[in-house]
Amino acid sequence: MGNSADKIKPEVRALRAYTLSPDRARVKINQNENPWDAPARIKAETLRRLEARRWSRYPDFTAASLHARLAEFSGWQTKGIVAGNGSNELIQALLMVTVGPGKRVLICEPTFALYRQITTVLGGEVISLPLTLELSYDTDALQRTVRDLQPDVTIVCSPNNPTGCVLDGRDIRALLESTNGLLVIDEAYHEFAEHSVVTLLPDHENLIVLRTFSKAMALAALRVGYLLAVPGLATEVSKAVLPYNLNAVSQTAAEVAVEMYEDELRPLVRKIITERERLYRELSTIKSLTPVPSLANFIIVKSAIDPKQVFAELLKRNILIRDVSGHPMLSDYFRLSVGTPEENDLLLSALREICG
Amino acid sequence: MGNSADKIKPEVRALRAYTLSPDRARVKINQNENPWDAPARIKAETLRRLEARRWSRYPDFTAASLHARLAEFSGWQTKGIVAGNGSNELIQALLMVTVGPGKRVLICEPTFALYRQITTVLGGEVISLPLTLELSYDTDALQRTVRDLQPDVTIVCSPNNPTGCVLDGRDIRALLESTNGLLVIDEAYHEFAEHSVVTLLPDHENLIVLRTFSKAMALAALRVGYLLAVPGLATEVSKAVLPYNLNAVSQTAAEVAVEMYEDELRPLVRKIITERERLYRELSTIKSLTPVPSLANFIIVKSAIDPKQVFAELLKRNILIRDVSGHPMLSDYFRLSVGTPEENDLLLSALREICG
Numbered sequence: 001m002g003n004s005a006d007k008i009k010p011e012v013r014a015l016r017a018y019t020l021s022p023d024r025a026r027v028k029i030n031q032n033e034n035p036w037d038a039p040a041r042i043k044a045e046t047l048r049r050l051e052a053r054r055w056s057r058y059p060d061f062t063a064a065s066l067h068a069r070l071a072e073f074s075g076w077q078t079k080g081i082v083a084g085n086g087s088n089e090l091i092q093a094l095l096m097v098t099v100g101p102g103k104r105v106l107i108c109e110p111t112f113a114l115y116r117q118i119t120t121v122l123g124g125e126v127i128s129l130p131l132t133l134e135l136s137y138d139t140d141a142l143q144r145t146v147r148d149l150q151p152d153v154t155i156v157c158s159p160n161n162p163t164g165c166v167l168d169g170r171d172i173r174a175l176l177e178s179t180n181g182l183l184v185i186d187e188a189y190h191e192f193a194e195h196s197v198v199t200l201l202p203d204h205e206n207l208i209v210l211r212t213f214s215k216a217m218a219l220a221a222l223r224v225g226y227l228l229a230v231p232g233l234a235t236e237v238s239k240a241v242l243p244y245n246l247n248a249v250s251q252t253a254a255e256v257a258v259e260m261y262e263d264e265l266r267p268l269v270r271k272i273i274t275e276r277e278r279l280y281r282e283l284s285t286i287k288s289l290t291p292v293p294s295l296a297n298f299i300i301v302k303s304a305i306d307p308k309q310v311f312a313e314l315l316k317r318n319i320l321i322r323d324v325s326g327h328p329m330l331s332d333y334f335r336l337s338v339g340t341p342e343e344n345d346l347l348l349s350a351l352r353e354i355c356g
Numbered sequence: 357m358g359n360s361a362d363k364i365k366p367e368v369r370a371l372r373a374y375t376l377s378p379d380r381a382r383v384k385i386n387q388n389e390n391p392w393d394a395p396a397r398i399k400a401e402t403l404r405r406l407e408a409r410r411w412s413r414y415p416d417f418t419a420a421s422l423h424a425r426l427a428e429f430s431g432w433q434t435k436g437i438v439a440g441n442g443s444n445e446l447i448q449a450l451l452m453v454t455v456g457p458g459k460r461v462l463i464c465e466p467t468f469a470l471y472r473q474i475t476t477v478l479g480g481e482v483i484s485l486p487l488t489l490e491l492s493y494d495t496d497a498l499q500r501t502v503r504d505l506q507p508d509v510t511i512v513c514s515p516n517n518p519t520g521c522v523l524d525g526r527d528i529r530a531l532l533e534s535t536n537g538l539l540v541i542d543e544a545y546h547e548f549a550e551h552s553v554v555t556l557l558p559d560h561e562n563l564i565v566l567r568t569f570s571k572a573m574a575l576a577a578l579r580v581g582y583l584l585a586v587p588g589l590a591t592e593v594s595k596a597v598l599p600y601n602l603n604a605v606s607q608t609a610a611e612v613a614v615e616m617y618e619d620e621l622r623p624l625v626r627k628i629i630t631e632r633e634r635l636y637r638e639l640s641t642i643k644s645l646t647p648v649p650s651l652a653n654f655i656i657v658k659s660a661i662d663p664k665q666v667f668a669e670l671l672k673r674n675i676l677i678r679d680v681s682g683h684p685m686l687s688d689y690f691r692l693s694v695g696t697p698e699e700n701d702l703l704l705s706a707l708r709e710i711c712g
Contacts, residue, residue, distance in 0.1 A: 006561075007508055007538050008592045012453040015595050022417070031414055038411035047403060055394035055609070056574040058387055061378070085441050088598040098367045100479055101457065114598070121596055123456055152363055182363050193378035206363075214562075218412040236364045236647050240477055242444040242470070248577035249605040253411070 001338035004040035011120055027346055029337040032161065032189070032298045034272070034342065037195060038257070039264040042218075044137075046253045059248040062238070066251045071224055073258045074198055074211075080232040082238045083254070085245050087188060087212040087225025091155075092118050093240040094208060094227065098153055098182065099124035106151035108137060110327035112161045112186065118122040127151055130329060135292050135300065136165040143171070147178045156204045157186040159193050162335045164294025172197055176204045182233075184208045191216035191269050192276070193295035198228060205230045215297060216269050217257050222250040272297050275340045282348050298337045300324065305355055307334040313354045319347055367476055376549065381676035383702055386515070386694040388545070390574035390628070394613070395620040398574075402609045403540045415604040418594065422607045426582055427644035429614045430554055430567075435587035439592045441601050441608070443544060443568040443581025447511075448474050449584070449596040450564060454509055454538065455480035462507035464493060466683035468517045468542065483507055486685060491648050491656065492521040499527070503534045510535060513542040515549050518691045520650025520682045528553055533559045538589075540564045547625050549651035554584060561586045564593075571653060572625050573613050578606040629655050632694045638704050644711040654693045656680065660699070661711055663690040669710045675703055 029035070037043075063083040071078040084090040092116060099105060101123040107115045108129045116126050129145055132138045137156070148155055154175065158167045167175075167185075176183055187209055190196045200207055213224035223244065227237060257265065279299060284290040288304035303310055307325045311334060314321055322335040336347065385391070393399075419439040427434040440446040447470060455461060457479040463471045465484045472482050486500055488494045495513070502510055510531065514523045523531075523541075532539055543565055546552045558564055571579035580602065583593060613621065635655060639647040644660035659666055663681045667690060670677055678691040692703065 005535070007454050008452055008589075009456060012592060012595055028413070033414065034412040042405070043411060047407065050400070051403065052513070053577065055399060055577045056392060057384070058576040059571065059579070060390065083516040085445075085603070086598065086600060088600070092598060096452075096477055097365060098363050100365060112483060121452055180362070214414065220414040220600075221409065221411045223415070223600060223603040233364075236368060239368055240440065242448060244442060244444070244576075246578060246580040247603065247606055250603055273446075 011123060015117065015120060018202050021051050023315060023320050024316045025315060027319040027339060027343045029339045029343065029347065030320045030322040031220070032215055032236050032296070033220050034216060034268060035338070035343060036218065036268050038218040039260070042253070042256050042260050042264055045256045045260075046249070049252050050249055051246060058244050059246060059251060061243055063246045063251045066246070067259045069255050073261070074228060076198055076201055076228050077231065077246065079349060080229055080234045082227045082234050082241060083246055083251070084225050084227065084241060085250070086214065087186070087210045087224040087227070088114060089241065090210055090225055090227040090237070091115065091186075094184065095119060095122055095124070095153070096240040097236050104149065105149040105151075106145060106149070106154040108142060108156065108160070108338070110162060110324070110330055111157050115155045115326070121354070131163060135163045137167045137171070139167070139171045139292060142315045143178065146175055150179060151181050153182045153184060155184040155186065157188065159189040159294065159296035161188065161296065162298070162322070162327065162330070163300050164292060164296045164298060166193055166195070166295050169195070169197060169200070173200065176200065176207055179206065182206050182208055184210060186210045187210045189215055189296035192273055192297045201228060201230065205233065208233065213254055214256060217265060218268070219253055219257055220254045220337065224254040272338050275341060275344055279344055279348070281337060283351070286351055286355050289351065298335055300330070300333050300335045301336060302332050303355065307332065310334055310351075310354055314347075314350055317350045319350055365479070367479060371473065379671060381671060381674045383675040383695060383699045385575070385677045385695045385699065385703065386678040388571055388652070388693045389576050390572060390624060391694070391699060392574065392624055394574040395616070396530050398609070398612050398616050398620055400603070401612045401616075405608050405612070409604060415601050415602060415607060417599055419602045419607045422602070425611050425614045430584060432459045432557055432584045433587065436557065436585055438583045438590050438592045438597060439602055439607070440581050440583065440597060441606070442570065442579040443542070443566045443583070445597065445601060446566055446581055446583040446593070447471065447498055447542075450540065450593050451475060451478055451480070451509070452466070452596040452618060453592050459509070460505065460507040462501060462505070462510040464498065464512065466680070466686055467513050468520060471511045485520060487521065490520045491685070493523045493527070495523070495527045499530060500536065500694050502531055506535060507537050509538045509540060509661055511540040511542065512572050513544065513650070515545040515650065515652035517544065517652070517658050518653060518654070518683065518686070519676070520648060522549055522551070522651050525553060525556070526552070529556065530679060532556065532563055535562065538562050538564055540566065542566045544568045545571055545652035548629055548653045557584060557586065561589065564589065569610055569613060573621060574624070575609055575613055578609045580606050580610040628694050631697060631700055635700055635704070639707070642707055645707065654691055656686070656689050656691045658688050659690060659711065663688065666690055666710055670703075670706055673706045674685060675706055
C-alpha cells in the first residue's frame, strides 16, 4: 500500500540533481583544484598521525583541535568557527537554520549552483540578481535590492564561481549596513585574490564567511570547509551540523595543512596567481577568444566558436575544461582552471589550434 | 543594523545542541564502537591506496565504486544505494526531502536522539510512542498508530539504540502494508542481531534501510553510512545529499572493509556477540543490577543505585560508560558497550565492587 513518491516534497521532485559529466583527461582543469598534489610533507605527516590512531573510535564530537588551529590561522576566535565536511555542508547547515517557506535568499547569478538548490529543497524563495553584461557584480542593483527587499539571507561568492569577479570590501560593508538579514561571503577562492573580509567580523554580527580546503589548500579529496561568524551565530548554525560530521582523517589533514601552509602551500598559490596572469595575457592574443579578468584560480572565456565544440575538441586532446554554457548569461563561455605551467602550455597550444 | 539572531528559525533557537560529555578513560564503552581497532590488514591496504592518490583532486561526485561494492555486499541493486558521511547524513537527507511544516514523523522513544532533532529543525511534527515498560517495541500500539495517524515517515531503529530491542520481520511487514508513508529501519546494529530487512526491499517501495560502518565495521573515525531503497526513492533522497559528500579516504576504507569483511571483521562480530551474552549473564548475578536483553553490541542496565553515581564510580576506575538517565523512561538505567573480554572483566569486577 502507498506510493512512496507521494511523500517526497514536490519542490524536490521537480529538481534536477546537480551532476557533473564523468569525463576524464590527462590535463584536468574543470574543477578549480590545486593542480599540484598536496605537498609530500603534508601527506606524509598526515599518514603518520593516522596510522597511530584507532579507526574504530569516533572522531571528536566537534572538531575542537582543528577549530583552535583555524582560529590562529584565520585571526578569528575559536568559538566563532565551525568546520564542516566541505563548505557545502556549512552552506546547507546555515540555510537549514534560517530558510523555510516564506523566507527569501538573494543570490547574484551566474554563481555556484548549490545556493539555489539547497534554498529550493528547503522551500525558500530564491531572488536572483543578474551580474552585469561584463560579468561583474552589479553593485548598485545589489545594494538597492538588499535595502528594498530585505532578504533573509544574501549570499555573495567572492571571487565568484564561475566568473572570477569580486565584490570589494567597501561594497560589502555597505551591504552589511543596509540589511537586517544575514550576509554570507563565500571565500572559497580568497587566497587567489589575496583578500578576505574576516577583518569585518568583529563589527558585523550579521556577517558569515565561508572557506574551503578544496582549492588553494590542495585537499579536495578530503572535504574540509569552515565557517566564521560571531559565536552566537556560529552556535546556531552548528545545531544543524551533524555530530561527528568531520572524519578523523580530514581533521588531521586539515590541521597539518594549516601548520605547513606558509612553507608548503603559499608558494603554490603564488605560482597559480602568476600563471593566471600569464594565461589571461596569452588567451587575449587568440583570435576568437576573450578572457574575463579573474581573481580566482580559474578564468572564464568568451568564445566566438561554440563552447561545446571547444570543450569537445579539447577533450579529444586529453584536456578537460568546464562547460558552463548552461548557466544564465554564459551560453558563449567556457571555464578553465589554472593548471601547472606545463598544463597551461598544452592548453594554450591546443586552443590556438582550435580557435586561432 | 539588524539583529542576526532574528534570522534563526525559532524552533532552532529553542533547540539544545546534541552533545556528549568529553570524558576520557582507558576502558571506553560509551559509544558502541567496535572495541578492537580496524584490523591491521584493512588499515594497511587503505593507506597503500591512499598514498597513491592525489589529495588535491575531488573524490567521485557520488561514490560510484563504493556503491557497486555495497550492492554486492548487501544483496541489493547499485541504483538503490546512497553512501553518506555517516548514516546521520542520510537520515538528514531523507528528512530534508520529506519533512517540513505540516509533516509528521513517528518515532518510538527512547531512541537515537537525531531523529527528533532533525525533524524539529525542519519544522516537522514528532509523534512519539513510548516503548513498553520492559523497554521493547509496543507492536500493537505502533501498528495502530501508523494505521490511524498515517505519519508521513515512521522511523524504527532495530536493534534500538539505547535499549537493544528489535522489531521483528513479521511486524515490519505488517507496518509496511498498513502505511502509505515511508518506513525507515535503521539497521546500525544489525550485524549483532544477525538479521536484516534488506530482503523486503524488492516488494516494498516505501521501505528505507539505513546502515553504518561505525559499529561492526570498526570505522567510526571515518564516518561512512549507506541507505538502501528502491532506485526511484534513492534518487530523490540523493538530491539532498551534497555533491562530494564522501571524502576519498572514507570511500577507500569502506571498500577495503567490505572486501575483507568475512576474514577480518565477521570474527570480531562473533566475539562481540559471545561477550554480550556472557556480560548479560554476569550482570544478572550482580545484586542491584538488572540488565535488559539486547541484540546489539551494548546492554542497558537497570540499577538500584543512582546511575549517575555508577557512572562517576566507574569513571574513577578509568571506565567510561554512557549516562542515558536523561532519556524518557531511563532515569534508572545506564548503558554500556560490549568491550574486549579483558575490558568486560574490568567492568564486571568494578561493578561488583560498586553495586554488589
